[in-house]
Amino acid sequence: MTMAQAATPVADFPSLEKALKHHFGYDEFRPGQRRVIEAALKNQDTLVIMPTGGGKSLCYQLPALLKIGVMVVVSPLIALMQDQVAGLQDNGIAATFLNSSLDGEALRQREAALLRGDIKLLYVSPERLQNLGFIQFLNNLSQTVGISGFAIDEAHCVSEWGHDFRPEYRRLHELRERFPQISLLALTATATERVRQDIAQQLRLRDPLVQVSSFNRPNLFYEVRPKGRDGYQQLLQQVRSQTGSGIIYCLSRKRVDELALKLTQDGESVLPYHAGLADEVRRDNQTRFIRDDVRLMVATVAFGMGINKPDVRFVIHYDIPRNIEGYYQESGRAGRDGEPAHCTLFLAYGDVATAEYLIGQKPDETEQRIARQQLRQMVDYAESTVCRRQIQLSYFGETLAGLCHQCDNCTNPPPIEDWTIEAQKFLSCVARCQERFGMMHIIDVLRGSKNQKVVNLGHDKLSTHGIGKDRSVEEWKLLGRSLLHQRFVDETTDGFPVLKLNAASWQILRKQLTVEVAVPKDIKPVETRSTTESVKFDNAPETVALLTELKALRKRLADQQSVPPYVVFHESTLKQMAQKRPKTLAEFGQLSGVGSRKLNQYGDAFLDVIHQFCADNGLPTQPISTSAAPPITLPSNTNQPQTFSSRPQPVGNTHRLTLQLFQQGHSIEAIAQERGLKPVTIATHLELLILNGESINLDALVPPARQSTIRQVLDTKETFALSDLRERLGDSYSFDEIRLVRADWQREQSSVSES
Numbered sequence: 015m016t017m018a019q020a021a022t023p024v025a026d027f028p029s030l031e032k033a034l035k036h037h038f039g040y041d042e043f044r045p046g047q048r049r050v051i052e053a054a055l056k057n058q059d060t061l062v063i064m065p066t067g068g069g070k071s072l073c074y075q076l077p078a079l080l081k082i083g084v085m086v087v088v089s090p091l092i093a094l095m096q097d098q099v100a101g102l103q104d105n106g107i108a109a110t111f112l113n114s115s116l117d118g119e120a121l122r123q124r125e126a127a128l129l130r131g132d133i134k135l136l137y138v139s140p141e142r143l144q145n146l147g148f149i150q151f152l153n154n155l156s157q158t159v160g161i162s163g164f165a166i167d168e169a170h171c172v173s174e175w176g177h178d179f180r181p182e183y184r185r186l187h188e189l190r191e192r193f194p195q196i197s198l199l200a201l202t203a204t205a206t207e208r209v210r211q212d213i214a215q216q217l218r219l220r221d222p223l224v225q226v227s228s229f230n231r232p233n234l235f236y237e238v239r240p241k242g243r244d245g246y247q248q249l250l251q252q253v254r255s256q257t258g259s260g261i262i263y264c265l266s267r268k269r270v271d272e273l274a275l276k277l278t279q280d281g282e283s284v285l286p287y288h289a290g291l292a293d294e295v296r297r298d299n300q301t302r303f304i305r306d307d308v309r310l311m312v313a314t315v316a317f318g319m320g321i322n323k324p325d326v327r328f329v330i331h332y333d334i335p336r337n338i339e340g341y342y343q344e345s346g347r348a349g350r351d352g353e354p355a356h357c358t359l360f361l362a363y364g365d366v367a368t369a370e371y372l373i374g375q376k377p378d379e380t381e382q383r384i385a386r387q388q389l390r391q392m393v394d395y396a397e398s399t400v401c402r403r404q405i406q407l408s409y410f411g412e413t414l415a416g417l418c419h420q421c422d423n424c425t426n427p428p429p430i431e432d433w434t435i436e437a438q439k440f441l442s443c444v445a446r447c448q449e450r451f452g453m454m455h456i457i458d459v460l461r462g463s464k465n466q467k468v469v470n471l472g473h474d475k476l477s478t479h480g481i482g483k484d485r486s487v488e489e490w491k492l493l494g495r496s497l498l499h500q501r502f503v504d505e506t507t508d509g510f511p512v513l514k515l516n517a518a519s520w521q522i523l524r525k526q527l528t529v530e531v532a533v534p535k536d537i538k539p540v541e542t543r544s545t546t547e548s549v550k551f552d553n554a555p556e557t558v559a560l561l562t563e564l565k566a567l568r569k570r571l572a573d574q575q576s577v578p579p580y581v582v583f584h585e586s587t588l589k590q591m592a593q594k595r596p597k598t599l600a601e602f603g604q605l606s607g608v609g610s611r612k613l614n615q616y617g618d619a620f621l622d623v624i625h626q627f628c629a630d631n632g633l634p635t636q637p638i639s640t641s642a643a644p645p646i647t648l649p650s651n652t653n654q655p656q657t658f659s660s661r662p663q664p665v666g667n668t669h670r671l672t673l674q675l676f677q678q679g680h681s682i683e684a685i686a687q688e689r690g691l692k693p694v695t696i697a698t699h700l701e702l703l704i705l706n707g708e709s710i711n712l713d714a715l716v717p718p719a720r721q722s723t724i725r726q727v728l729d730t731k732e733t734f735a736l737s738d739l740r741e742r743l744g745d746s747y748s749f750d751e752i753r754l755v756r757a758d759w760q761r762e763q764s765s766v767s768e769s
């Protein structure tokens with residue numbers, strides 16, 4: 015028996031939760047994690063099916079730390095191993111990888127460290143496991159240090175039924191044959207039953223624990239927008255209304271290149287990604303995206319698998335995806351950190367036609383049929399007026415109780431209208447034109463066009479000519495599509511779409527069937543709701559400003575170590591810092607996401623920035639509880655709701671003293687000197703007094719002309735953070751001036767919205 019067989023609950027950790035906090039800084043397990051970890055500790059084979067962002071990695075990482083020996087992790091993308099390993103090392107976890115990028119000396123050193131027992135997790139590519147020399151090494155390892163398990167990441171790659179089949183994965187069952195005593199843990203986000211069964215079979219799993227988690231990702235907001243002729247402008251607007259990193263998916267390489275270029279010309283921070291780019295370029299672009307050197311990735315579906323960036327804040331599908339499963343996986347790359355994120359799909363019927371055309375080019379007829387059906391389901395999803403999440407989850411065999419309230423159809427349901435009369439006009443026009451024409455011609459006739467085609471065909475003489483002048487072309491198109499979608503009329507599919515009546519069409523013409531059409535309103539910007547897991551962020555100006563500083567520190571620390579910023583701390587952890595403003599290392603260690611290693615490594619640096627910020631801004635290091643007054647949302651013309659606390663923190667004696675001195679005519683500097691405080695502290699006192707409605711003569715503090723410039727920027731409501739405001743106003747404006755005018759503006763706004 016090898017040492018790896020002994021399950022070894024480590025005495026230092028009376029509970030798994032303690033180990034979780036110690037190594038990873040998290041307070042509790044996500045659904046399913048504990049069960050899998052317990053099975054892994056008992057050497058049971060396991061098949062883990064969790065959606066992207068569900069927390070699969072932890073399912074083998076924690077057992078790796080608690081068991082004797084090395085956990086061997088098979089991961090498909092060499093380019094990402096380095097970041098995964100860097101992330102673990104940053105948590106103080108001994109991890110390494112072996113791949114073809116290393117030279118002989120580095121390989122030997124790492125192998126030696128493994129054989130000394132210095133490493134707990136080893137990442138390898140599937141190709142490497144086919145190398146006999148490496149198998150020898152594993153044999154040696156299992157007999158000395160021990161192998162605590164094999165974790166197969168992205169396990170759906172073994173299946174031809176999956177969307178990322180990798181022939182190298184096919185041979186992974188050899189692991190089971192060569193190391194029958196070592197348990198296997200297969201992990202995937204693939205939702206289809208067929209692939210799940212295939213994985214268990216292909217890998218020869220033995221009586222595995224199958225852990226299937228819910229595919230509901232409540233932090234993702236789903237919406238579909240019709241893509242008009244100005245689709246690019248819509249996209250640009252969408253991109254600009256979102257904060258943080260985003261991925262934009264397109265159907266072809268050509269469209270990726272075009273779109274990336276356009277966005278760059280419009281000043282966005284963008285890089286392209288598709289299989290046509292040279293390997294180094296692709297790798298480099300990916301790295302720059304992951305490390306936050308560039309904000310947007312415009313990509314084909316070649317991008318994303320295994321990408322471990324947890325803080326992607328939005329995913330946009332600029333073209334219709336090929337199927338629901340693919341769409342779910344791609345959009346699911348948003349918000350892996352559990353924080354709110356946005357998924358937008360743009361729907362244009364021209365794109366559907368292109369996709370159909372591409373399907374028609376496939377040589378195999380069965381393949382074509384399946385692809386067409388999948389595309390149809392995708393279009394149905396996009397056109398549907400019911401809860402998007404209900405459709406997604408039912409596709410994966412899950413039912414959602416009730417509505418999700420996190421999709422466009424839930425938050426902004428389109429009104430259903432009875433368009434039976436219009437449908438009768440439309441269909442009778444199809445009949446009069448002898449079912450030989452496409453939708454645009456029918457609409458021309460309905461709207462009374464006298465274009466050459468209509469006149470030449472004598473269609474201006476038809477009884478239906480001009481009976482539809484009361485509706486716009488767009489409305490007729492909406493109806494036409496809706497009829498097609500509801501199968502109330504058919505369309506030929508040989509590349510020349512001609513409308514054909516079917517049995518349902520005749521029922522409508524005979525008044526036996528009514529026609530309801532969901533008429534989309536102009537979709538209003540919708541707020542993304544926070545989930546329970548995500549930190550409720552108060553958006554108070556100080557919090558936002560401090561967060562900006564903390565992010566800058568995070569980026570500096572990350573760049574020093576050549577790792578992505580999230581490796582240092584996740585966004586949610588930074589938000590907690592900005593909000594709670596911990597004073598001591600002990601308080602800092604309480605934050606979720608701060609484990610013992612990170613506390614030692616980064617605690618001081620972040621505490622310094624927090625202290626300095628508080629000192630500069632005259633803030634106490636603990637913010638006054640905001641729970642008394644819920645934040646109000648300012649009317650905003652952007653998608654980013656900006657909130658302020660409606661009632662500022664109470665005024666204390668120190669503020670009163672400042673007020674008295676100010677009312678006696680002293681300047682900020684004079685008051686500061688008199689009281690032995692910094693001028694900025696006095697300015698924050700005055701800010702608070704203004705917010706509390708005390709009468710302060712603002713003109714004595716900021717000349718009226720400068721006030722009005724500052725107000726103009728505030729009126730755009732695009733940002734309220736001091737640093738951003740100052741960036742827009744220029745260096746000639748001081749933070750104090752901006753702070754004071756902002757307070758006055760804010761007070762006015764809240765009195766407006768309260769009245």
Ligand code: ADP
Pocket residue numbers: 040041042043044047064065066067068069070071072322324350351
């Ligand atoms: P998956 O591989 O399933 O897509 P990951 O393993 O990358 O997901 O985890 C997604 C994110 O969730 C990571 O940033 C990870 O650190 C975080 N995470 C995992 N488990 C927990 C937990 N128990 N509590 C909080 N965050 C977690």
Ligand code: ZN
Pocket residue numbers: 400401402403404417418419420421422423424
């Ligand atoms: Zn919904």
